[in-house]
Amino acid sequence: MKVAERIRLSVEESIRDGSLLPGDSVDEQLLMQTYDVSRTPVREALLQLQAQGLVASLPRGGMVVAKMDVAQLMAMWELLAELEGIGARLACERMTPAEREELGVIHERAAAVVRREDTDAWQEHNRRFHEALYAGARNPYLRQEILRMRSRTGAYRLHAFSAFGRLASSWEQHAQLLAAIQDQEPGRAAELMARHMSPGQGSVNFASFVAALPKNLLA
Numbered sequence: 001m002k003v004a005e006r007i008r009l010s011v012e013e014s015i016r017d018g019s020l021l022p023g024d025s026v027d028e029q030l031l032m033q034t035y036d037v038s039r040t041p042v043r044e045a046l047l048q049l050q051a052q053g054l055v056a057s058l059p060r061g062g063m064v065v066a067k068m069d070v071a072q073l074m075a076m077w078e079l080l081a082e083l084e085g086i087g088a089r090l091a092c093e094r095m096t097p098a099e100r101e102e103l104g105v106i107h108e109r110a111a112a113v114v115r116r117e118d119t120d121a122w123q124e125h126n127r128r129f130h131e132a133l134y135a136g137a138r139n140p141y142l143r144q145e146i147l148r149m150r151s152r153t154g155a156y157r158l159h160a161f162s163a164f165g166r167l168a169s170s171w172e173q174h175a176q177l178l179a180a181i182q183d184q185e186p187g188r189a190a191e192l193m194a195r196h197m198s199p200g201q202g203s204v205n206f207a208s209f210v211a212a213l214p215k216n217l218l219a
Contacts, residue, residue, distance in 0.1 A: 003037055007045035015054055015065055016151040017123070018158050022067040022217045026055055054151055065211060066152075067219040073156055077197075080149040085194035086132075086218040088177065091136035098184050101131045107171075107178050114167045122167050129174055133181075133193075159213050170196075 010033070014020040031042045046063050057068040063123045068076070095103070110125035134143040150157075173196045180189040 002041070003035055004041040004044040004048070007031055007035055007037075007042055008048050011045065011049060012052075012054060012148075012151050012196070016147070016154045018155050019145055020064050020065050024065045026063045026065065039052045047194070052148060054148075055216055067158075067217060068152070070213075072219070073153065077153050077157075080146065080153060081194045081197035083142065083146050083149065086188040086192035086195045087133055087137045087139070088181070089186040089190035090139055090142070091133040092181045092184060092189040094138045095136035095181065099136050103129070103136070103181065104178055106132055106176050110171060110174070114171045117167055119167065122170070126170070126174075142154045155211065155217060159217075 011020070011026060020026065021032065026046060028039065028042050028046070031037075031045075035041070037191055044066070048056060049164060050057065050063065053066055056062045083208070106128050110122065110129070113121045134146065135149055173192070177189060177192045180192055
């Protein structure tokens with residue numbers, strides 16, 4: 001893998017997990033030092049991220065993590081929910097019995113995290129659950145697009161998590177998804193996943209999300 005690609009993936013992951021928030025500067029010097037490279041591969045990586053819409057250039061030079069306004073965010077989040085639904089449907093159709101069993105193990109391991117309401121640990125268990133579905137879907141292009149949209153919306157979704165409910169609710173939604181997949185009901189799995197990923201399950205929740213969203217994250 002080219003060093004520019006490694007840098008791009010590293011910055012993308014930092015945006016996705018909230019280490020870099022919308023409006024934050026991307027430190028080119030730090031990237032050069034971390035990867036022991038000249039400015040050229042760093043700039044190449046940042047230009048790729050700019051083409052993806054993940055970073056934006058400043059008038060006086062430098063790059064920052066791109067911000068979105070509410071309309072842009074909701075449009076992208078709606079699409080992410082639909083793509084995740086497609087992934088769940090394909091996973092339901094294509095996962096092996098062993099993969100279904102492993103999905104169940106991943107889900108059960110998260111129970112202790114939910115009981116102690118460990119939000120940080122939940123993020124990792126949630127990632128594993130969704131990654132197992134992406135692998136089961138057998139479509140790397142779909143996974144790639146989902147991860148890109150997760151990167152664009154990651155910081156906003158983290159804030160929505162507190163507005164929409166606690167860990168137990170998300171874990172229960174995973175339980176319903178798991179049941180649909182184990183019962184091999186692809187249509188049901190797609191519907192449940194799209195609902196699980198929906199940005200606003202009702203006007204009250206949507207209003208709570210907008211109210212809780214830090215204004216400095218918005219364009």
